[in-house]
Amino acid sequence: MKLKNKTKNKSSHLKKTGMAPGQFLFTGERKVDNTKIQLINYDKENIEEIQFKNIATALKKIEKSEKTSWLNIIGLHDTQVIRSIVEHFNFHNLSGEDILSVGQRTKLDDYDHYIHIVSKMFKEHNKDIEEEQVTIIFTQNVLITFQEKEGDVFNNVRERLKEGKGQIRSRKSDYLAYALLDSIVDHYFLAIEHFGNYIEELEEEVLINPSESLLPTLHEMRREAAYIRRSIFPMRETVNRFEKLEIDYMNIETKIFIRDLYDHTLQVIETVTVFKDAVNGLLDLYMSSVSNRMNNVMKVLTIVSTIFIPLTFIAGIYGMNFTNMHELEYKYGYLITMISMGVLTLLMIIYFKRKKWL
């Protein structure tokens, strides 16, 4: 598993250092050719989905509609689009800045006439997990999402909207905001599951063959786990503030669902904490395994040395050139020596057996 987008975001703050707050500067990388503008208008009876090329037309459409509007913006490099939206809805400049600053902490800001949520989205892409920042802003009737590139975790929400399943169509943007966050949190489980499976694979390998090449992998995983945990952790406070919001366009019924979402968030954080501990456990296990192997190497060395060094010494004795060594001329001298050596070897082996080295 590999997390993408990670290192890039880290330096996103640098670009902005020394700028006035509320400036519109995109701190990420351009990831789509053209900014896509998708609008879904729905109420209990009807739903329509339209693609726009021009943001002005989209905004006009929203203004005229009396339904709930979900405006989805894909691609943030064209700051003019963002500026139009911010100005049209009279959002605070800091909101505009936050939309364009990828690498934000997950958070919820309450600007009285609208709610601004920043969140990390983990989605599967090929076999990797991709991380992407998504901003959700909603007022009573309008919800706008901003994404860096195509592909998101909201397809199930779109389907539910289209098919009119559940209560989603009969509710307003507050419920939609919940549904989107719920989907984001659900996909955290996916990313974590991925990670968990990888841990299990490694575990076996660490026990059976703790090779040197595992060390950087384990080290990398530790950082990854810490990174994921840090990304997900502020979601707890964010959802909590979402539940506690005191705004008149927030349905009391939605709060029950948010509370449920809060439970899920707790669970996902707990799970990722468990995995973080598991990775640390793996590193310990690796070190223990390495230590055990070293022990085995030492034992082999010691057994071989302890058996042969004394034998070699005996052989050395009878290799001396003293003129006066009568043993050398004894008829069975050689034989006796060899037998003694054999006996010595046997005694050693018994000793090692007893010590459980063999």
Added chain:
Amino acid sequence: MKLKNKTKNKSSHLKKTGMAPGQFLFTGERKVDNTKIQLINYDKENIEEIQFKNIATALKKIEKSEKTSWLNIIGLHDTQVIRSIVEHFNFHNLSGEDILSVGQRTKLDDYDHYIHIVSKMFKEHNKDIEEEQVTIIFTQNVLITFQEKEGDVFNNVRERLKEGKGQIRSRKSDYLAYALLDSIVDHYFLAIEHFGNYIEELEEEVLINPSESLLPTLHEMRREAAYIRRSIFPMRETVNRFEKLEIDYMNIETKIFIRDLYDHTLQVIETVTVFKDAVNGLLDLYMSSVSNRMNNVMKVLTIVSTIFIPLTFIAGIYGMNFTNMHELEYKYGYLITMISMGVLTLLMIIYFKRKKWL
């Protein structure tokens, strides 16, 4: 000891990813053939126990009764049964979803007209500890429990009901909820005791014979301890919220019992924390033992090498073929050499004794 059910639950959340909230989908595995429906109706004077095949009949029976009803549902695969109950009592859809989602965090949700408690139950099965999710929902007169499969930890509560021992029969569903939770927490002690005994066994083995094969066992135990702790930990908050509940059908007397239950929960959490530390201590002990053994191996190697390498060198000297080595022809040359070697060996042994290597 081995905990069952564990790995399965982990992935239970995945099945549901992307679904609308409040959907009725069973995320576990089917563990019984038919959903069993058990009803116990009781008041101070009478008690009756009935098995139903059909949920509708059971619900009708409950409606007509003026006694306190305990409805026990075993087997969650038949979502229709759950749906009937949820609709009959006008429970929230999220409650329905939670009943069917095994792998939930222990929690208490207060839905004004009823209380929803999710909890983990540890029960002995053969020699293993099985974990199972149990949901307890209660209103003023009705308490419903949902279990995944047969066999639970509530037999003592059933007996007390039947025999009319204690106050249980003269109280309502709030007390019954307490009694069930109390029984669940009591059985945590059982599971922990099991675990504690296993730790003690291992401790001895680690000290006497820290073999390599212990490492995976200890590692597994660490994970197990962390898992149990994580399962039990949220019970504390749950019981605390139970005590703090402000509902009119909660008897003031019951609160005293819940406070007592809270003390037990604290104690069980403390104990499991102690065991978690004990397992970590065991791993340290193992590493120390391994290190000590390595040290011993090194000592043997060093003693043998240090004694025989110099001796072999001396033998090597007199094995040289120089023509001019007069010592070789001395009458006592060989004898003196051998005696010198003996003395050298003795000195070495004294040295090692002093160093406490022998």
Added chain:
Amino acid sequence: MKLKNKTKNKSSHLKKTGMAPGQFLFTGERKVDNTKIQLINYDKENIEEIQFKNIATALKKIEKSEKTSWLNIIGLHDTQVIRSIVEHFNFHNLSGEDILSVGQRTKLDDYDHYIHIVSKMFKEHNKDIEEEQVTIIFTQNVLITFQEKEGDVFNNVRERLKEGKGQIRSRKSDYLAYALLDSIVDHYFLAIEHFGNYIEELEEEVLINPSESLLPTLHEMRREAAYIRRSIFPMRETVNRFEKLEIDYMNIETKIFIRDLYDHTLQVIETVTVFKDAVNGLLDLYMSSVSNRMNNVMKVLTIVSTIFIPLTFIAGIYGMNFTNMHELEYKYGYLITMISMGVLTLLMIIYFKRKKWL
């Protein structure tokens, strides 16, 4: 030092699993032959001490007395005695259960008309520290203590009562409760002091001679320290709740003393935490010492091998049987070889000196 009673209590909870709450079942072991019933009645002017065989007579005596009564029950196996007291004073059944369940967490429960305190008592017995659960229940004029066996830490309180020293005689049961808890906490210092001395002894041994046999001792001490800390820790909250109690029969003056007791409790917890850290420090020290010793062993091996292996090689060279080795016939060949070997050895020794291995 060894803590007694420990392992037994651990399983005390098991006995009770599955029983109705408020049942009178003694979970410990019978430690005295007969339950002893001691009564001390005192007021500012008089004090009388009476032993009873029968609990009913004692209770009648208390009822008639207008003095403050301290009833001390030794031995809990006779549950009938406990039941009589509980019923006579109209205590809650859970109180009865708690008195008989040894292995409780230290706690204070406020049952409006009386206060129930559970506490651990550490007392010296021979050279060991014995732990015992003591229950203190007090109303305005009556204080009852329940102990498992004879011997307690309250002798000084008894003496002060008899001699009328200090304010104890002119105060009521709230002050007596304080005095008893104060005595219990004071004796914690004793146990801890014991433990501290033992640590100091071991410290020296670890530094001078980190033998293998120390490992289990240190491991045991770590568990012991954790156990003591866990026993004492809840005392803090208990004393805090004692100070915060809002009951009309609690003298305002007593609160000042309880605050002082609270300071002592903090100090005892701090000290035991320090000792816990000290034991962990000892284990680290042990590991470091073992590692240092290994290092020394390695050095000896390396020095001996590094000096003699090359020398042996040289000797081996001149032990070869080539016909064409003219050095062998040189007049000073042998001498030169020996001198070269000496020089080589010297160089090695200088090298080792520089490396600070010698």
Added chain:
Amino acid sequence: MKLKNKTKNKSSHLKKTGMAPGQFLFTGERKVDNTKIQLINYDKENIEEIQFKNIATALKKIEKSEKTSWLNIIGLHDTQVIRSIVEHFNFHNLSGEDILSVGQRTKLDDYDHYIHIVSKMFKEHNKDIEEEQVTIIFTQNVLITFQEKEGDVFNNVRERLKEGKGQIRSRKSDYLAYALLDSIVDHYFLAIEHFGNYIEELEEEVLINPSESLLPTLHEMRREAAYIRRSIFPMRETVNRFEKLEIDYMNIETKIFIRDLYDHTLQVIETVTVFKDAVNGLLDLYMSSVSNRMNNVMKVLTIVSTIFIPLTFIAGIYGMNFTNMHELEYKYGYLITMISMGVLTLLMIIYFKRKKWL
């Protein structure tokens, strides 16, 4: 990367030990020749920047002006300048003392008629990161900054003031204080980025070549990370108190910006915490790498010894001088011996291959 100024500040408190509080003593080192006095007066329409040699003239200028004044003092050795300012604005003596005491904790003090903020500034200087204490004091219309030496992180604020970009010119000193703190926090990211890059470089080196010389570097980095974290950490509370300030000259709009600054501060603290963990991870990795290398060294030793010691023994056998060794005279004795040795070597190599040592 190296942090300057660090060690010096540590002892800054010593100089003052034993002095009356509120004394004007500069605890740092003189870093500029002359105290520089810079004044920027601005309102929505105009801005003027003036350098003064004399503090009295500057203060008169401020008094006469109705614009917002930013007075910047560079160099703290001339305590007379500080005293003049403190007295002119009627600041508390403790403020004066704090301005001159470099090595303070970051903090915000609310003296009713003015706000006193102490902060650490990290700025790049050559390739190092320099730390400097900066004091920000502001009343409704006047903001004064005190720096130890020239060069700061406020150039972007100055430019925005001059160019009238953003809202800065139309706001008062409260917003200016925010803008300065915002710039300080932004530059923390710079310092941390620096640090992060250095960690990444080291990481590679640790994995590829864990040489001994890395140990002091890693140790130094650990201290550095702890130091940076400690410097930045109190900024969180400071910004929080800034947001919570209840003063009438604080614009409600400014609070929204401060909340945004608070989010940035959280993020910078999180990042530095991550780096602290990363350095600890590096040290672990280093130890593991060293351990792995030791293991490899051991393997080589063991392989060589295990192969050649038995062979040498065999050679030793046939080097013995027994008269009765018939093998020596066999025609193929030598050949067979050599072949046997070859076979033995082969078997050993196969054994090592199996053990994965080769």
Added chain:
Amino acid sequence: MKLKNKTKNKSSHLKKTGMAPGQFLFTGERKVDNTKIQLINYDKENIEEIQFKNIATALKKIEKSEKTSWLNIIGLHDTQVIRSIVEHFNFHNLSGEDILSVGQRTKLDDYDHYIHIVSKMFKEHNKDIEEEQVTIIFTQNVLITFQEKEGDVFNNVRERLKEGKGQIRSRKSDYLAYALLDSIVDHYFLAIEHFGNYIEELEEEVLINPSESLLPTLHEMRREAAYIRRSIFPMRETVNRFEKLEIDYMNIETKIFIRDLYDHTLQVIETVTVFKDAVNGLLDLYMSSVSNRMNNVMKVLTIVSTIFIPLTFIAGIYGMNFTNMHELEYKYGYLITMISMGVLTLLMIIYFKRKKWL
């Protein structure tokens, strides 16, 4: 550096075990021959300093004076002096007990009509740091300090009083209490600085020469750091309670100074925490250094063994006495063998160079 007084205090609590609370028993050691009684009376205009032999005369003098009185008692062995003071000012008996119990936790007790502060004082004595308990009790006009022996950290306060510098003379005992605590905290920096320097010295030694003798030193330092931290830590709460005191004789102006003192206390605690971490870091560094050295020892052993063992084997081969070894009679047999050995050695050296062992 060495901390004195430490071990003694530890057992101070034991002496008192089992005594009634509020008893006057000195738990320390007599450190002065005679109790010294120093009185300083001062107001804005005048100051007088008097030594008394008799406490009664001193108390009379205080009673008659309308100035602020600072009574300093040196030496606690004469409990009669303490008792006189306690009774004269109507202090609580627990105050008397606390004055005499050295080894108390730093704390502030508010007895309505007076404030009782217990604190640890670190002062330099010769080259060591001495710890001493000092009690500060103050009412509106009187402040009394109790010390165990001569020499304290208050000289600068005395000088300020005498010279009338700062505001000290124009304020009352609340400010004096602040000034004394401030001086105590200032001297903590001194002790910590001492400690910090010692750490730096050791750091170098650990890196250059991690000898075995350092281990007990480092271990001792760890305990010392933990001890100092524990002594200083409760000062934070104490100063905080001092600031929060709601007593009518506490000047509002003094509170600003106490807040400043609180900042210093935070800083001193932070610094000592940093040093505690630094000592732990040193221990890690030591272990790593030892491990590195072991590695080096292993490398030398391995290099020497790996080069010479095979060479010795070759020499052994040609030392065999087979009759049929034609190489032995070759003209250049010896030469070729020697050259081969040289080549083999070279190859080995190249191998080691590659492995970076040389």
